[in-house]
Amino acid sequence: MLRPEVLDYYLRGGERDRLRAGAGRLEFLRTWDVLTRTLPAAPADVLDVGGATGVYAGPLAEAGYRVTVVDPVPEHVSAAAGLPGVEAVVGDARELPAEDASVDAVLLLGPLYHLQERPDRVAAWREAARVVRPGGLVVAATISRFASLFDGFVKGFFRDPAFRPLVEQDLAHGRHGNPDDVPRWFTSAYFHRPEELPGEVADAGLVLRRLVSVESPLWMSPAALADFLDDPALLLDVLREVEEEPSLLGASSHLLTVAARESVGGL
Template identity: 65%
Template sequence: MLRDEIMEFYRQGGEHSRLAEGQGRWEYLRTWDVLSRVLPTAPAKVLDVGGATGVYAEPLAAAGYTVHVVDPVPEQVAAAGRHPGVTAAVGDARALPAADGSTDAVLLLGPLYHLVSRVERVQAWREAARVVRPGGPVVAATISRFASLFDGFTKGYFDDPQYGPIVDRALTDGVHANDESADRTWFTTAYFHRPEEIADEVAEAGLDLERIVAVEGPVWLADSRLAELLADTGRTELLLRRLRDIEAEPSLLGASSHLLAVARRRQPPGAGST
């Protein structure tokens, strides 16, 4: 289901701790902030596709949601299934093991950026549209086209001469190609989106795009100060509040490491709003 280098990357177990501090913690807090505003109220059913070790499934279940994780990495499925109230199974975003209209919301917080082919990404969107109820949200994460360029400076990756060509390819056609010959501490093979591409994929899949928002915004570039800011509850709340004000500003979308697209399955003619 996954390319060999992608499977190996996730079998290293980094998803257990990636969102615990620094840039990862800010990504988590902002993603949770958006989810808390767009998901239907508990006890709705949430299908968490590519949910990894259950980092979002666990708090969703604790909040009263019925959560099922589908992920291609067996070790991550096992970890997710150990959380109270969470069920999990090995599966593929392009062929979901769920009936039509059987869930209230679908999360695609991991699959889209590991489907390098546009055809496969649209298929994942279509599968999400198929299994969500009419009017239900599909919330999907993508990585910005420019993320590896910024990472090269904030994390010092450009010190390795192999990194520059990877960035050049990503900037040219969106493919961040990190195969077995490159440094495994860098992000694995992925597709990095331009914001306008997301809208095109959503439309082709037959969903209605509600909005695209920046997850971290430009704040993630201040990596050296993030730990200090997030250690202070007041500053964290201020960051969250101010980022909500500009999260959908088109001119800032490309400066965020991750983007979230919120789309909805179309209502049948004459149906009421959700």
Template identity: 70%
Template sequence: MIRPEISEYYARGGEYGRLSAREGRLEFLRTWDVLTRVLPPVPAAVLDVGGATGVYAAPLATAGYAVHVVDPVARHVTDAATRPGVTATLGDARALPVPDGSVDAVLLLGPLYHLTDRDDRVLAWREAGRAVRPGGVVVAATISRYASLMDGFAKGYFTDARFRPLVDGALASGRHANGDPTRQWFTTAYFHHPSELPLEVTDAGLVLDRVVAVESPLWLLGERLDEILADRVQVDLLLEMLRTVEADPTLLGASSHLLTIAHRAP
């Protein structure tokens, strides 16, 4: 269902613990903040496509949602199914194993990263639209076209001569072609330019609501971000301030991740 190097990356634990510290923790908090504002009220049924180990599914289930995870990595499915209130199935975002209009919301918080062909991404969007009821919401996460360039300087990756060609490729075509799963960098992926997202949504037959920046440029703060995230007052202020500017188009490219919110026409 997915490329071998991607499967190996996740089989080696590439998703475990990623959202628990620093910029990953900021990504989680901001994504959760958006979800609490755009998902229908409990006890709605949520299909978490590419939900990995259930890091979002678990708190959604705790909040009262009926959550089912579909993921192409067997280890992820096994772990997600152990989360209280969460069910999980092995599957592909391009051919979801659910009936038409059977859920109230669909999350695509991972699949669009790894579908490097546009036709496959549009198909994943279209499948989400098929699975959700009329009027239901679809929320998709994507990685910014410029994420590897900025991350390369923030973390010193450019000291390895093999990293520059990955960045050049991503900037030219969106394709981050890391075919070696043993390297420390992210596996093979597609990095979106913000302008591509409305077109993918429209071509899939969905209605675009908005595109928002997840972390904004603050994901590059390094150790200072640790200090902020350790202070509840600062976290609350951070979330409040980022909420006010999340849809500003001038911030989209500088955020590591973007969330696109769309819905199926009633």
């Protein structure tokens, strides 16, 4: 289900600590903030597709949601299943192990990263549309087309001459891939332009609700973030005000797309 280099990246713990500090911590706090304002009230059934070890599933279960993680990495599934109130199964976003119209919300907070071809991404969107109930929501995360460009300057990756060709490849067509498939800088992925997302949503038969900037450009200021992440109330409050500003979408490392399955009588 996963390309070998992608599976290897996750088996080596590539994402284990990423959301705990710096820009990763901002990503987690902002994603959680958007989810708490977007998902239907608990108790509700949430399918967390690509939910890995349950970094969001665990808090959702604590908040009273009935959560099932679907992930292609068996080790992730074992870890998620050990969380209180969380069920977990091995599966692929393009062929979900769930009945039609069986959940109130679907999270795609990882699968669209690693589906480099548009038909595969639309297939994942369509599966989410199939399993969510009429009126239910699908929330999907994507990486910005410009993430590696900005990240290269923030983290000094451009000092390595192999990094610039990778960035130029990302900018040209969005398909991120490391030389010789060795994941020196993330792993094989697809980086979206914001304007691509409405078309993918529409092709899946869903209705676009919102495009949300997760980190905004602040993810490129690690020193400034350090002053706010221990007590992030002000930071989160201010970022809510600009989270749908179109001119900032491409500068955020991640975007969240909120879509809905049309109810019988319309939305």
